[in-house]
Amino acid sequence: MPSTLSRPAPERAVAPGAPPRSAVSISGADKVFTLSRGRTLQALDAVDLQITEGEFVAIIGPSGCGKSTVLRLAAGLDTPTNGTVEIFGAAPRTLAAQHRLGVAFQEHALLPWASVRENIALPYRVAGRRVDDARVDELIELVGLGGFEKARPKQLSGGMRQRVSIARALVLSPDLLLLDEPFGALDAVTRRKMNAELARIWAEERITTILVTHDVDEALILADRVVVMSGRPGHVRTVVDVDFPRPRGPETTRSPEFHALVDRLTALLDAPEPM
Amino acid sequence: MITGARTTTRIAYAAAGALLLVVGAQLIGQFELAGKAWPPLTDVLAYVATPSGSSLIQRNLLVTLGAAGQGFVIGSAVALLGATAALLVPILRPGLDRFAAILNAVPTIALAPLLITTAGREGTPAVIAALSVGFVMFVATTSGFAATSAPQQDLLTVFGASRRRRLALLELPRSVPAFVDGLTLAAPAAILGATIGEWFGAPQGIGLLLVSAMQNYQMALLWAAALAATLASLVAYLLLVQMQRVAVRRFS
Amino acid sequence: MSRLRAVGAGALHLWPVALVLVLWDLWVVLNGYTATVAPRPWDVIADVVDGFGDYLPYTAYTLGMSLGGLVGGTIVGFVGAVLVWWSAALSGVVTPAALVIRSVPITAMIPIIARVVGYGDPAVLASTVLICFFPAFVFTLSALTAIPDSGRDLFRVLGAGRAQLLGRYGVLHALPSLMVSVRITAPTAVLSAMLAEFLMGANGLGALFSRARSYMDMERAWGTALVATVVSVVVFILARLLERRVADRVS
Numbered sequence: 001m002p003s004t005l006s007r008p009a010p011e012r013a014v015a016p017g018a019p020p021r022s023a024v025s026i027s028g029a030d031k032v033f034t035l036s037r038g039r040t041l042q043a044l045d046a047v048d049l050q051i052t053e054g055e056f057v058a059i060i061g062p063s064g065c066g067k068s069t070v071l072r073l074a075a076g077l078d079t080p081t082n083g084t085v086e087i088f089g090a091a092p093r094t095l096a097a098q099h100r101l102g103v104a105f106q107e108h109a110l111l112p113w114a115s116v117r118e119n120i121a122l123p124y125r126v127a128g129r130r131v132d133d134a135r136v137d138e139l140i141e142l143v144g145l146g147g148f149e150k151a152r153p154k155q156l157s158g159g160m161r162q163r164v165s166i167a168r169a170l171v172l173s174p175d176l177l178l179l180d181e182p183f184g185a186l187d188a189v190t191r192r193k194m195n196a197e198l199a200r201i202w203a204e205e206r207i208t209t210i211l212v213t214h215d216v217d218e219a220l221i222l223a224d225r226v227v228v229m230s231g232r233p234g235h236v237r238t239v240v241d242v243d244f245p246r247p248r249g250p251e252t253t254r255s256p257e258f259h260a261l262v263d264r265l266t267a268l269l270d271a272p273e274p275m
Numbered sequence: 276m277i278t279g280a281r282t283t284t285r286i287a288y289a290a291a292g293a294l295l296l297v298v299g300a301q302l303i304g305q306f307e308l309a310g311k312a313w314p315p316l317t318d319v320l321a322y323v324a325t326p327s328g329s330s331l332i333q334r335n336l337l338v339t340l341g342a343a344g345q346g347f348v349i350g351s352a353v354a355l356l357g358a359t360a361a362l363l364v365p366i367l368r369p370g371l372d373r374f375a376a377i378l379n380a381v382p383t384i385a386l387a388p389l390l391i392t393t394a395g396r397e398g399t400p401a402v403i404a405a406l407s408v409g410f411v412m413f414v415a416t417t418s419g420f421a422a423t424s425a426p427q428q429d430l431l432t433v434f435g436a437s438r439r440r441r442l443a444l445l446e447l448p449r450s451v452p453a454f455v456d457g458l459t460l461a462a463p464a465a466i467l468g469a470t471i472g473e474w475f476g477a478p479q480g481i482g483l484l485l486v487s488a489m490q491n492y493q494m495a496l497l498w499a500a501a502l503a504a505t506l507a508s509l510v511a512y513l514l515l516v517q518m519q520r521v522a523v524r525r526f527s
Numbered sequence: 528m529s530r531l532r533a534v535g536a537g538a539l540h541l542w543p544v545a546l547v548l549v550l551w552d553l554w555v556v557l558n559g560y561t562a563t564v565a566p567r568p569w570d571v572i573a574d575v576v577d578g579f580g581d582y583l584p585y586t587a588y589t590l591g592m593s594l595g596g597l598v599g600g601t602i603v604g605f606v607g608a609v610l611v612w613w614s615a616a617l618s619g620v621v622t623p624a625a626l627v628i629r630s631v632p633i634t635a636m637i638p639i640i641a642r643v644v645g646y647g648d649p650a651v652l653a654s655t656v657l658i659c660f661f662p663a664f665v666f667t668l669s670a671l672t673a674i675p676d677s678g679r680d681l682f683r684v685l686g687a688g689r690a691q692l693l694g695r696y697g698v699l700h701a702l703p704s705l706m707v708s709v710r711i712t713a714p715t716a717v718l719s720a721m722l723a724e725f726l727m728g729a730n731g732l733g734a735l736f737s738r739a740r741s742y743m744d745m746e747r748a749w750g751t752a753l754v755a756t757v758v759s760v761v762v763f764i765l766a767r768l769l770e771r772r773v774a775d776r777v778s
Contacts, residue, residue, distance in 0.1 A: 036282070075684050096686040103684040107677035113699050113777040125695065126685045154778070178684070288619025296624045312642035374543035377756075380763040382718040384725060384733065385752035388745065392565045393554075463630055470634035471722070482634055486726070489638035497642065501635035509630045 022089070023176060023208040024051035024074055029083035031069050031234075042233035043069045046083070049227065049236065051210065056202060058211045058219035059227045062269055066234020067212045071180050074210060075103060087176060095176065099127040102174035102207070106181040108165040110153040116140065117149040120167045127172065139167040142201055159190040166198065170205060177209040183218070195221045199247060216265045220258065221248050228268050238268065314494045319502065322495035331484070331496070336503050339400070339481040343469040343507075346404020347461060353405070354412030355454075362420050362446065363438065372417070379410040383468060387475045400472030400480060407468035408461040415457025419450025448526055455515070455522040462511035470504060481507075566746045571753055574746040582735070582754055589731040590758055592648075592720040593713075596655020597762075600716075601709055603656065604663025608701075609693065611664075612671040622668060629661040633719045637726055646727045654723040655716050662708040670704035671697050699777050706770040713766035717759040732758070 031044040043066045051057050059067045072078040073085045076092030087095045095101050102123075110119045120139055124131040140149055143163035153161055162182055169177055182198075183191045195218050202209065202222070213219055219226045223242055230237045242261070244252045252258055297316060302308070304315030322328045357375075361368040383403050390399040427449075431441050473482025481504050488497035548568045555567050562570065575582060611618045637654050644650040674697055682692045724733025732755045739747035 072680075075680075077680055077683060096684050099686045101684050101686070103681065105677050105680065107675070109675070109677035109681045111696065111699070122695070123685050126682065126687045126691055285619055288616060289623040292620040292622070292624040293627070295620060296627065309643045312639070369540040370542045373540055376763070377544065377760055380714040380717075380759040381756045382714070382721050382759050384718065384721050384736070385755045388740065388748050388752060389565070392560070463632070467632040467634060470632055474634065474722075474725075485635055485638045489642060489726070492642075494642065497638055501631065501639055504635045505627075505631045508632055509627060512630055 020052040020054070022050065023053045023055065023087065024049065024210065025084075025086045026050075026070065026073060026080075027084050029070075029073060029080040029085060031066070031073070031078065032081045044073075044080070045233040045235045047234065047236055051208060053208050054206050056209045056211070056222055056224045057227060058213060058223035058225070059229060060213055060216060060219050060265065060269065061229030061234070061237075062231055063214065065229040065231035067229050068180055069234065070229075071178050071210055071212050074176070075101060075178050099123065099129075099172055100175040102169035102172065102177040104162070104165045104169045104177075104179050104182040106184040108153070108161045110161060110164055110168075112153050115150050115152055116145055116156070116164050119153070119164050120171055122168060123172045135171060139171050142170075142204070143167045144197065157190075158186055159194060162186065162194060163197070166201070170201070170207070173205070174207060177207045179209065179211040181212055181214070183215075184213075191215070191218070196249075198222060203246060216262050216269070217253070220244070220261060220265070221253065226265065228265060240265065312494055314498060316498075319495050319498040323499050323502075328496070328499065332481075332499055332503050335479055335481050335484045335500070336507060338479040339466065339469050339473065339504070340507060342400035342472065342480065343404045343465040345401040346406075346468055347408050347465040349401070350405035350408030350465070351412045351458070351461065354409045355416055357409075357413055358416035358420060359442070361417060363442070371413075375410050375413045378406065379414075383407060383471050384474075387472075390472070391475055396476045397478065399475055400469040400477055400482070403472035404465040404468035407464040411461045411464055412454070412457045415453050415460075416450055419453025419457075420446050422449055422453060451526040452519070452523045455519045459512055459515040459519055462515050463508040466504060466508045466511065563743055563745055566749055570746055571749045574750040575753055578747070578750070582732075582750070585730065585732050585735040585751075586754055586758060589717065589720050589724065589733070589755070590762070592651050592655055592724075592731060593716040593758070593762060595652055596720065597659050597709065597713060597716040597766075599652070600656040600659025600712070601663040601705065604660045604665075604708070605667050605701075605705055607660070608664045608667035608671060609698070612668060612693075612697070613689070618668060618672070622665075625661055625664055625668075629665060633658055633715070633722060637719065637723050641723070641727055647729060650727060651720060651723040651731065655720050658719045659712045659716050662712050663705060666704040666708035667701045670701035674700055702777050703770075703774045706766075706773045710763070710766045710770045713762045714759050717755070717762055721755055 026047055026049040029044055029047045030042065033041045033043055035041055047066075047070060049057075049070065059070060061067045069078060073080055074087060074092060076085075076087075076096050079085075085092055092101075111122065114122070117136060117140070120136050121131045140146060143166060145160060145163055145167070148156065148160065153164070156164070166179075166182060169179075183194050186194060199222055211219070211222060220242055226240045226242055228237045228240065229235065240261070244255075244258065300313075301316045304313050304318065307313070323332060357371055361371045383406060386403065386406065387399065390402050394402045427445055428441070431445055436444065470480065470482030470485065473480035474486055477483050481500050484500040485497060485504070488494075488500060551568050555565050558565075566574075611621050633654070636657065640654050640657065641650050644653050671693075674692070678696055678700070679692065682696060687695070720731065721733035721736070724731035725737050726733075728734045728737050732751050736748055736751040736755070739745075739751060
């Protein structure tokens with residue numbers, strides 16, 4: 001089905017009956033950083049994570065638990081000391097080289113001299129492809145920035161900058177979307193609004209996604225599965241399936257089931273592990 | 276943080292760079308790639324090693340350092356006073372700021388005739404050094420004063436601190452890192468200012484030595500004097516950088 | 528109306544300059560100096576206005592040498608920094624050496640250049656270029672090595688190579704730092720052009736100054752100083768304007 005690659009959204013959803021393809025496969029990944037004076041720091045200890053195509057997985061954990069390191073392994077920004085990382089059966093670097101990765105960080109990393117439109121079109125230029133203006137327009141609409149095409153980042157609010165950053169991550173219809181605390185610097189109200197928007201956008205594009213966050217509500221609003229990590233050294237503590245129906249509006253987030261799950265995960269984040 | 280082995284590599288690179296510089300200068304001189312005006316470094320060092328050469332350089336360097344030191348102290352003190360005045364009497368601020376900028380833009384050579392009539396040939400180097408230092412320090416100190424945050428100011432005001440106490444408790448200590456930062460730039464500026472002053476008929480000094488060696492084609496002496504001036508300015512800079520590290524640790 | 532008032536207030540804040548003029552005059556009058564010792568400010572200004580045609584070619588020469596050196600040195604420094612950034616080893620090797628060369632006082636550099644290059648226009652230009660080169664090089668290189676991690680990561684994830692990172696990000700990221708170096712070196716460029724002219728004495732305000740001094744024409748000597756100051760201030764203001772424009776556009 002060659003045509004399915006060039007089209008962004010629903011057509012690419014897994015055909016009914018077909019076995020789901022493995023998107024991300026991290027097995028037995030250790031990560032050891034070398035510090036000054038020969039000291040070392042073990043950031044990850046035997047992390048396993050399997051993600052199938054079209055799945056939205058959130059990784060939560062206290063700060064310093066290595067959740068961002070897992071994301072950096074998937075992005076090919078770091079390599080594991082031991083273990084393997086495969087994305088669609090290949091090395092993560094391959095995916096980046098083929099321009100099939102989308103990424104949004106807490107620091108939006110927008111080019112300050114470029115307009116909203118130019119920032120969103122950046123991945124086309126890096127890939128050496130002709131900019132698909134229709135696709136860029138579509139994304140500007142999708143993230144609700146119509147009318148701000150010519151604005152520069154410093155003229156935008158924090159929330160709007162993150163929308164640009166997410167639009168930039170989506171513009172090439174990547175096979176894998178990596179989000180590292182994209183709303184970490186936003187206030188609580190804007191953050192919830194952005195959660196709802198991201199859920200809506202994801203429902204349209206259905207891209208395999210890893211979201212790193214420390215916000216339990218955010219993880220439960222967005223993800224199909226939540227991976228809970230603990231630190232020193234970072235490892236997967238437990239994995240929880242989230243099967244609330246989508247879209248997860250206020251009626252879901254106000255339900256007792258939702259609250260119960262929030263409480264359970266929050267307790268897992270706070271409590272020391274049984275030895 | 277994640278740079279254990281990298282520090283050693285950096286030092287190795289820096290050493291390689293220094294070596295490259297020295298060997299390059301030597302080779303250019305050796306093979307006269309830049310003509311006779313570029314002697315091999317070994318010739319320059321041999322000249323410095325002779326008793327007459329070393330005493331000549333030493334004597335003149337001390338004169339220059341004396342003038343530069345005087346200028347350094349006077350310039351810093353005046354700049355500190357000026358910046359404090361601008362802080363306490365805000366209406367003076369725009370005028371003093373602008374004047375400092377103009378003073379900085381004045382090519383110091385242009386001040387020579389004025390200074391020779393007022394400060395005399397011997398005093399001119401120190402005054403030019405003081406002027407060069409003054410601008411740098413004025414800018415550094417005013418930016419240091421501006422580094423205090425509004426909450427800190429409010430806190431002391433709430434405690435009923437007078438303007439003078441606020442200056443002593445907050446602005447002066449807060450401005451120390453910026454002040455010392457300025458000193459690192461001011462030290463080479465002082466040496467440069469002193470040598471410029473010496474071009475205008477000073478009886479002694481490295482600046483005079485540079486001009487007379489150039490005019491008399493004494494290449495070894497010219498290079499030795501240039502090397503001495505460079506070393507002096509580098510050492511002054513590095514010493515103050517060390518001081519700056521201490522100041523930053525203590526006051527910020 | 529408010530614009531007029533702003534200009535008025537701006538002029539008012541030049542009070543230290545007016546103060547200097549008045550003190551200068553008082554000092555000459557009270558000491559009873561003759562014009563060969565120290566001229567009065569009004570006589571100097573009159574000499575500049577009356578002899579404008581005499582000053583013009585020298586001023587143009589100095590301005591040309593300063594701007595040429597500023598532009599040339601900045602471009603060479605920028606390109607050099609970009610090339611050196613390409614290789615971590617090379618930048619490690621070159622940066623400390625550049626810092627050492629940067630602390631050579633101009634007064635030591637110019638006599639050497641004068642001898643190596645030979646007296647004349649090339650030596651004056653070489654002096655200004657060399658003096659503007661090192662700050663541009665150091666500022667650009669430090670900006671390039673300080674490219675934020677998030678930007679670096681973004682380009683890696685997008686599958687960009689080093690050339691793309693440099694072309695689409697690094698160069699523009701380093702531009703404000705480069706402009707800071709232009710602003711800082713602008714007055715130095717004028718100073719070094721004048722020092723070189725003074726020393727070699729063929730053309731330019733430095734040469735005019737040197738000549739006036741030897742003929743004891745103090746009004747001309749002080750007039751040259753005045754013109755040089757104006758030139759330097761103008762170059763500095765232009766550089767600062769450019770810096771602000773650039774900083775506003777790329778950040």
